[in-house]
Amino acid sequence: xxxxxxxxxxxxxxxxxxxxxxxxxxxxxxxxxxxxxxxxxxxxxxxxxxxxxxxxxxxxxxxxxxxxxxxxxxxxxxxxxxxxxxxxxxxxxxxxxxxxxxxxxxxxxxxxxx
Amino acid sequence: xxxxxxxxxxxxxxxxxxxxxxxxxxxxxxxxxxxxxxxxxxxxxxxxxxxxxxxxxxxxxxxxxxxxxxxxxxxxxxxxxxxxxxxxxxxxxxxxxxxxxxxxxxxxxxxxxxx
Numbered sequence: 001x002x003x004x005x006x007x008x009x010x011x012x013x014x015x016x017x018x019x020x021x022x023x024x025x026x027x028x029x030x031x032x033x034x035x036x037x038x039x040x041x042x043x044x045x046x047x048x049x050x051x052x053x054x055x056x057x058x059x060x061x062x063x064x065x066x067x068x069x070x071x072x073x074x075x076x077x078x079x080x081x082x083x084x085x086x087x088x089x090x091x092x093x094x095x096x097x098x099x100x101x102x103x104x105x106x107x108x109x110x111x112x113x114x
Numbered sequence: 115x116x117x118x119x120x121x122x123x124x125x126x127x128x129x130x131x132x133x134x135x136x137x138x139x140x141x142x143x144x145x146x147x148x149x150x151x152x153x154x155x156x157x158x159x160x161x162x163x164x165x166x167x168x169x170x171x172x173x174x175x176x177x178x179x180x181x182x183x184x185x186x187x188x189x190x191x192x193x194x195x196x197x198x199x200x201x202x203x204x205x206x207x208x209x210x211x212x213x214x215x216x217x218x219x220x221x222x223x224x225x226x227x228x229x
Contacts, residue, residue: 004157033216042118042219043158043201058216090157103148103217105157 003027004106006091012112013081021076021109023091031094031101032074036060036087037108043090049074081113116141116206120220127192127227135187135200135223143207147185148217149178150201158201161187192227199224 007022025032033048045058049068063085065077074093078085089109094101117140127133139147146165150158162171164180171178175196177188187200203217 035219040221042221043203043217044219045216048216102160102163104160105150107157108155 004091004093004104006106006109008109010110012114014114015081015083017081019078019081021089023074023076023106024072025093026072027093028071029093030071030096032068033058033092034066034076035090035092037090038087046076083113085111086113087111116204116218118202118204118218118220120202120223122223123221124224129193129227129229130191132190132192135225137185137202137220138183139204141204141206145205145207147180148203148205149187150203152199152201152222194227194229197225197227
């Protein structure tokens with residue numbers, strides 16, 4: 001998982017609070033994305049970006065916001081945290097937004113909303 | 115809608131006992147099928163990408179194969195360090211609801227290799 005760095009590793013939020021999960025990659029990758037992983041479910045795509053200044057929604061975007069001001073960084077914002085957003089969040093990146101490029105994942109951020 | 119189904123959900127093997135994990139998929143057009151390994155508390159670690167039916171790839175004790183409807187991850191003479199959850203994912207042509215170049219994942223197979 002070298003190259004994709006996520007912070008924080010663990011976070012506990014109260015319902016209604018906002019926070020930002022940070023993601024940075026040092027591989028000059030164009031494509032970056034956020035997934036969430038819940039017990040009994042596969043990883044699901046939240047938002048993605050094909051380059052600086054370009055973002056789009058994935059499968060489960062509600063309650064999350066993203067921006068891509070630089071190639072390196074792709075933060076995920078929780079606007080008003082809800083218990084349903086308790087999950088493990090993974091940031092991922094690949095060289096370009098073209099088919100078959102290997103997608104590398106970060107180590108994950110464990111979020112609990114109480 | 116793209117779908118990925120992995121079986122079995124869990125598999126317990128003795129060290130040295132070979133077996134196969136299955137990944138069945140439904141996708142409008144396959145760009146690539148990915149296998150990842152995930153250890154507890156870690157992010158998915160890339161293993162293989164397969165692009166077309168008939169393709170095979172190997173890495174140490176692992177061999178991945180692909181047909182038009184499914185992929186197999188064969189594990190030969192496994193060791194305890196092969197214990198992990200193995201994830202299968204597909205990347206579809208076009209924007210099929212998962213976002214351009216987004217991956218659709220299966221739920222994974224939890225593999226335990228006993229010494």
